[in-house]
Amino acid sequence: MSSKASGLARAREVYSHRAQRARELKAEGSKILGYPCAYVPLEMLTALDVVPYRTCGDIREPVTEADRALPGSFCPVMRTCLDCALKNRDDFLDGVVAIHSCDPQEKTARVWEPYTDYPYFHFIDMPGTVRPEALAYFRGQLDDFRKTLEAFTGRELSRQRLAAAIECHNRQRRLVRELYELTRPSPPLVTGSEILQVVKALMSLPVAEGNDLLAGVIADVGNRSDRPARKSARLLTWGSTLDDADVMQVLEFNANVVMDESCGGIRAYRGEVKLTADPLEGLADYYLKEITCARTFRQGSLSGGAKDYAADLQSRFGYLKSIVRDWQIDGAIMLLVRYCDPFAFEMPSVKDYFDTLGLPSTYIEYDYTAGALAPLRTRVEAFLETIS
Amino acid sequence: MTKVVITDERDNCLSVVKGPTGAEHRRLANEVMQRALARADLHIDDISYIVATGYGRLNVPFADRQITELSCHARGVASLFPGARTAIDIGGQDAKCLKIDRGRLTGFVMNDKCAAGTGRFLEVTAAALGIRLDDMGNVALKATRKVPVSSLCTIFAQQEVVALLSRGEKLENIVAGLHDALAGRIGALARRVGLDPDLVLTGGVAMNRGMARAMEQALGCAVLIPAEPLLTGALGAAILARETCTRALAEGQTLHPRPRRMEEATFFGTEEQ
Numbered sequence: 001m002s003s004k005a006s007g008l009a010r011a012r013e014v015y016s017h018r019a020q021r022a023r024e025l026k027a028e029g030s031k032i033l034g035y036p037c038a039y040v041p042l043e044m045l046t047a048l049d050v051v052p053y054r055t056c057g058d059i060r061e062p063v064t065e066a067d068r069a070l071p072g073s074f075c076p077v078m079r080t081c082l083d084c085a086l087k088n089r090d091d092f093l094d095g096v097v098a099i100h101s102c103d104p105q106e107k108t109a110r111v112w113e114p115y116t117d118y119p120y121f122h123f124i125d126m127p128g129t130v131r132p133e134a135l136a137y138f139r140g141q142l143d144d145f146r147k148t149l150e151a152f153t154g155r156e157l158s159r160q161r162l163a164a165a166i167e168c169h170n171r172q173r174r175l176v177r178e179l180y181e182l183t184r185p186s187p188p189l190v191t192g193s194e195i196l197q198v199v200k201a202l203m204s205l206p207v208a209e210g211n212d213l214l215a216g217v218i219a220d221v222g223n224r225s226d227r228p229a230r231k232s233a234r235l236l237t238w239g240s241t242l243d244d245a246d247v248m249q250v251l252e253f254n255a256n257v258v259m260d261e262s263c264g265g266i267r268a269y270r271g272e273v274k275l276t277a278d279p280l281e282g283l284a285d286y287y288l289k290e291i292t293c294a295r296t297f298r299q300g301s302l303s304g305g306a307k308d309y310a311a312d313l314q315s316r317f318g319y320l321k322s323i324v325r326d327w328q329i330d331g332a333i334m335l336l337v338r339y340c341d342p343f344a345f346e347m348p349s350v351k352d353y354f355d356t357l358g359l360p361s362t363y364i365e366y367d368y369t370a371g372a373l374a375p376l377r378t379r380v381e382a383f384l385e386t387i388s
Numbered sequence: 389m390t391k392v393v394i395t396d397e398r399d400n401c402l403s404v405v406k407g408p409t410g411a412e413h414r415r416l417a418n419e420v421m422q423r424a425l426a427r428a429d430l431h432i433d434d435i436s437y438i439v440a441t442g443y444g445r446l447n448v449p450f451a452d453r454q455i456t457e458l459s460c461h462a463r464g465v466a467s468l469f470p471g472a473r474t475a476i477d478i479g480g481q482d483a484k485c486l487k488i489d490r491g492r493l494t495g496f497v498m499n500d501k502c503a504a505g506t507g508r509f510l511e512v513t514a515a516a517l518g519i520r521l522d523d524m525g526n527v528a529l530k531a532t533r534k535v536p537v538s539s540l541c542t543i544f545a546q547q548e549v550v551a552l553l554s555r556g557e558k559l560e561n562i563v564a565g566l567h568d569a570l571a572g573r574i575g576a577l578a579r580r581v582g583l584d585p586d587l588v589l590t591g592g593v594a595m596n597r598g599m600a601r602a603m604e605q606a607l608g609c610a611v612l613i614p615a616e617p618l619l620t621g622a623l624g625a626a627i628l629a630r631e632t633c634t635r636a637l638a639e640g641q642t643l644h645p646r647p648r649r650m651e652e653a654t655f656f657g658t659e660e661q
Contacts, residue, residue, distance in 0.1 A: 022449050338501065365500040374443055375482065379498055382458035 007220030008194060010213055015245065019090060019206055020055050021311045025340055026092040030206075032095045033154065036081050036108075038268040039101045039126060041142060041283045046207050047165035048153045054203035055090060057081040059244050059370045069111050075104035075339050076368035077241050082108050085116055095120025095152070099357045102295045102342055129297045130289050139284040156216035162279040168207050169273065175214035176202070176269035182221050183258040184327055188228035190221045192237070192257030193248040196264050200243050200344075205312050232388050234258045234328055236359075237265070239349060240294070240343045241337035242372070246370050251333060254384050258327050261320070262335070267291060270319070272279065292319060294346035310356065317353040324357055331387045332361040333380065360387045389592075390417065391622035392394070392424035392445070394435070397634075399467060404429035404450045406618060409444065415652045419447045419589060422650075436643055439625040444480070447539050450648040454522055455628055457621045462486045462493035464624030465588045468614050473584035476574060476603070478593035480507045485578040486565070498578045505573045507593045513566050516546045516636045524563055528598030531564030539569035571602035578607065585609055590617045 005013050014021060022032050033045055034055040042052040057080025063072070066083035066247055084090060085374050106123070113121045124141050127134035147156050160218040179198065182189040198217050202210040233255045242248065245266030251257050259370035261267060271290035276282035285303040288296070300312035314321075323329065336343050347363055362383040394403040407423040418442075418501035425432060432450070440451035441460040448454075457477075465475040466488050476484040483505050487495035503512070514521045535557050537548055545566070552562050569595075587609055593599050594617035604611045616622055636643055 058507070118423060362496075367501055375498075375501065378443065378456050381455040382493065382496055385459045386495060 006213075007216040010199075011194070011198040011201045011217055014204055014213070014297060015197035017126065018056075018200070019092065020206040021209075022051065022090075023090050025051055025206070027305055031094045032092055033120065034085075034090060034096045034366060035098070036078070036096075037099055037101045037105060037286055038263050038293070040097050040124065041145075041284060041287055042127055042207070043162060043165040044142070044145060044149060044157065045097075045170050047157055047161040048149055048155055048269055050094075050149070050153060050208045052203075053090070053093065055081050055084065055093075056200070056203070056243055057084050058089065059368060061087075061089075068225040069115065070108075070360065073339060075102075075108075075337070077337060077340075078095055078104045078108040080368065085112055088116075093118060095122070097117070097122050097124065099124040100126045101293065104339075115330075120148070122148050127288070128295065129299075134157065135186065135284055135288055138288050139278075139280050142284055149186075150167045159279055163275055165207075166273045166275055166282070172207055172211050173200065175211060175218065175337045176266065179218055179258065180266055181220070182218070183256075186234065186256075186328065187228050188234075188256050188258050189227060191223065191228045192235075192265075193245045193254050195259065196243065196245050196248045199264055228256065232384055235328040236260075236323060236327070236329045236332045237262060238320075238332055240337050240340045241333055241368065244372065247315055247376070250373045251284045251380055252337075253377065254381060255331075259323050259329065261292070261323070263293075267293065269315070294342040313349060313353040313356065317350060320350075320353065321357060324359055329359060331383065332359055333383065334361060334363040336363060336365045338365055362386075389618060390420050391619055392420055393619060393622040393626040394424055394428055394430065395623075395626040395630060397630060399624070399628075399630060401637065402430070402506045404616075404619065404622075406622075415447070417444065418450065418650050418652060421450065426494060432477070432531045432648055437629040438648075439629040439632070441621055441625045449652075450650050452629070453632065453644075458484055458486055458498075460621045460624035460628060461590060462488045462624065463491055463627050464620035464622070465590060465614070467535035467623065467627055468562075468620065469586055469588050469612055471586040472588045472612070474578070474582070475620075476578055476587065476589050477591040478507050478570075478574060478589070478599075479591040482506055483565065483574050483577065483591075485581050487581045487584075493546055495581050497577055499574075499577060500640050504545070505570070507547065507591065509539070509542050509570050510566065510593070510596070510599075512542050512546055513549050516549045517553070517563065518559045519559070519563075524567075525596035525598030525600075527560050528564040529601065530560040533561050534565075534568050535565040537562070537569045539566040539573040547568065555653045564602075567596075567598050567602035568606070569608035571599065574603070575606035583607060583609065586612055587616065588612045589621045590614060592618060 026032055030051050032051045032053050035054050045052045063079050063083045066079050098105055100106045109123050122145055124145050126138055150157055177197060178314055192320045201213060217279035222322055231254055235255045235257045236259045238261045241264060242260060242262040273286040274282040296388060299317045300315040334347055334350060351361055364379045389406055391406040393401060395401055403424045405420055413520045415514050438451045440448035441457045445454040461475055461477050465472050472488055475488060477484050483499040485497050486493055503509060510524055511521050514524050519527060535552055537545055549562055589600060589603060589611045594613050600611050600613055
């Protein structure tokens with residue numbers, strides 16, 4: 001590793017220069033595959049010594065090339081991902097794995113693949129529900145993914161390798177949860193912006209390196225003398241993608257964001273993959289059921305007729321209840337990325353659930369750009385004024 | 389617009405200043421403040437507490453505290469209309485619907501990042517029709533019917549207006565349709581927080597009589613408008629400042645933890661470094 005830094009300093013460094021480590025690894029002969037979404041089973045890449053690299057686009061880069069291909073009124077996250085791909089910004093990538101987590105990603109992949117010339121491109125179809133037949137179908141999709149990966153690397157994805165990779169990724173999940181334990185005291189030992197930088201760094205490094213980084217961060221935070229200040233409220237953020245520290249700093253100007261339920265926070269690190277006799281089954285089960293993104297249809301029960309909205313909300317969002325209690329959350333900010341239909345449609349139910357918990361909440365739309373943050377700041381501060 | 393309101397301990401207005409902000413004047417809150425002080429024959433040292441609000445609230449180096457315009461509008465509206473439970477403020481940059489309980493902001497919703505739900509919608513379409521923004525309301529009141537116009541996008545509405553003119557639609561009927569479109573969009577926004585009477589309309593758009601009527605029709609209830617709809621935010625800030633002051637004195641606290649800097653503003657971006 002070229003850098004001597006460790007812990008929070010190293011996380012900040014990787015966050016600020018995400019591609020640097022990938023370029024080094026590429027120069028050393030590693031294969032690197034990009035993925036735009038938390039649903040891609042990274043264990044399968046790690047098991048074949050392929051480095052996963054999350055393509056986040058660039059929130060500061062004006063979208064130009066993508067607009068030549070597609071209209072501007074769709075998911076800004078996919079737009080910037082496609083834009084950076086068409087500009088070949090991440091020129092170290094050997095390929096991309098996309099997945100049908102949502103329609104914009106599927107449709108973007110349909111443009112991404114023909115308009116670029118990576119040696120490898122794979123699209124995983126993913127069912128929208130968690131029903132047993134969906135699980136069997138998804139497992140079959142992962143088997144197809146295995147075949148193209150084996151052909152691409154010229155190596156066999158053995159059970160043994162996959163089991164080791166699963167353990168390594170599970171360790172990362174445990175460490176991220178351990179890091180979030182450090183936001184439970186008041187004031188928290190680590191800020192939401194710092195965790196965001198760590199998580200984005202994890203998406204830029206091989207998993208074992210990410211685990212070392214996490215261990216360093218946790219040690220750092222435990223020994224720190226510059227503990228974050230206690231602010232006016234402890235907030236939970238809920239949304240699709242929140243992966244920019246400047247945006248998080250606006251939220252944290254007068255508050256402590258102690259839990260981030262988004263792709264830049266805890267979402268990909270809750271729960272663990274079970275090692276099953278057929279490891280693909282355990283992977284399919286985890287990725288389909290454990291990641292709590294609005295793209296998946298979940299239902300309280302199949303009982304037709306009797307409507308029980310409270311039970312439905314509890315079954316869909318029950319995991320938020322213990323967070324609100326254990327992290328002593330004072331308010332929730334539902335941060336909606338503009339044109340993100342799955343989260344926009346999920347928002348009324350989540351708000352109703354927060355209401356049943358007696359938790360004040362507000363929704364704020366943002367367009368996944370880092371400019372013009374003043375309106376965001378006004379909305380956040382006004383919300384804090386209503387709850388303080 | 390930059391506004392200053394100075395009140396006494398009974399919330400009576402001693403001085404009121406309002407004027408355009410502009411790119412240069414954003415830096416010069418100190419000059420506007422001096423003008424307001426001169427008008428009431430006061431010195432800065434006579435002022436017990438200053439609350440800055442609005443998008444420029446961080447550009448006021450001599451303020452004691454920053455409070456968002458949402459809380460300030462709520463307070464200002466409640467002081468003018470003690471029965472107010474809902475306030476809708478429509479300005480050139482945004483629209484906000486405020487829920488008020490005993491003078492306090494208890495909930496709010498703001499327009500999404502789009503000009504179509506704000507006063508800018510009327511400004512842009514007025515330009516397309518070649519009439520003055522200030523005349524829009526009176527023109528709308530002359531309408532014999534309303535031509536439906538889409539409220540989805542300001543630019544599309546502008547094009548739609550041109551197409552309607554070419555079709556021979558009467559100007560006043562188009563203008564009434566535009567008011568209706570904006571009122572409908574803001575009404576939908578307001579229903580997200582709930583519409584409890586009394587309902588007060590503020591902001592620049594509240595000075596437009598056509599808009600007040602369109603809002604009453606869209607919301608199905610009476611709309612109250614203050615005499616100075618541009619000043620409720622500044623008035624609320626002054627009242628919140630007075631309340632902070634009264635509370636601090638009652639608790640025996642010092643009022644000025646730091647000295648006033650009557651100087652030019654430092655900026656949002658640089659302050660955050």
